[in-house]
Amino acid sequence: MLEIRPTCENCNKRLPFDAQDAYICTFECTYCADCVEKLKQVCPNCGGGFEKRPIRPERLLKKYPVSTTIVHKPVDFEVHYLKINR
Template sequence: MRPNCESCARDLPPDGEAYVCSYECTWCAACRNGFPGPACPNCGGDLQRRPTRVVRPADG
């Protein structure tokens, strides 16, 4: 998963709200809400909420 928004470069934490398309274009919710339609502006793919990544403690 990409660590930041492709539009505004905002850091996207693993458990935060972000959107991705089938080509893994990645957007924060604020930028996504500014798009004129439901498709990715880069590739035209369907945008969906990015699944969260479970943060596991380091082995020690």
């Protein structure tokens, strides 16, 4: 079951369960579309790619609530670009 994290890890933008601009990597690192573009589609934590996060149907939210845990780890883009351009 996906956590459906509430914010972008980099900019802390709010990403509710039905956000159209939420992206995740294979480990569920969560970023908004703007940050994914700046990250050149490469997760700064695992080096994997991003996919659009699915939307949990509202009717399932009570039984399967989304995460309320905020993970905020702003990216040092200079370091990130060096890693992905090796």
